[in-house]
Amino acid sequence: MLSIGIYTDRDTMPPMSPIWFQILLALADSDRHGLGIMQEVLERTQGAMRLWPGMLYRNLQKLEAERLIEEVESTGSPMAGSPRFYRLTAAGRRECTAEARRLATFVDAARAKHLLKKGRP
Numbered sequence: 001m002l003s004i005g006i007y008t009d010r011d012t013m014p015p016m017s018p019i020w021f022q023i024l025l026a027l028a029d030s031d032r033h034g035l036g037i038m039q040e041v042l043e044r045t046q047g048a049m050r051l052w053p054g055m056l057y058r059n060l061q062k063l064e065a066e067r068l069i070e071e072v073e074s075t076g077s078p079m080a081g082s083p084r085f086y087r088l089t090a091a092g093r094r095e096c097t098a099e100a101r102r103l104a105t106f107v108d109a110a111r112a113k114h115l116l117k118k119g120r121p
Contacts, residue, residue, distance in 0.1 A: 024096035033083035068092035
């Protein structure tokens with residue numbers, strides 16, 4: 001994904017990577033550590049998307065560099081090897097929302113073509 005600063009309108013940006021979208025979606029309702037993100041994505045996609053640790057942490061670094069997420073203090077006791085927790089930033093929430101809307105337009109089009117029943121994926 002290209003840097004957010006290049007585009008002024010989310011509609012003109014290229015589609016967000018499915019991996020980025022799933023990570024941002026996992027962080028939309030609570031701060032999570034890497035394993036929590038992996039489990040949330042696996043459950044929500046019913047096993048269709050599995051984020052392996054290397055893939056996850058590489059993408060978390062990129063999302064952090066784009067300022068879509070940030071690392072936050074762990075709520076547990078500070079000790080060596082404690083999991084790192086991540087939070088969605090305001091920019092990350094805007095980008096995730098915009099991507100969800102973009103995807104929803106495709107679902108609406110599929111429903112209009114009677115490929116999907118209303119209210120069912």
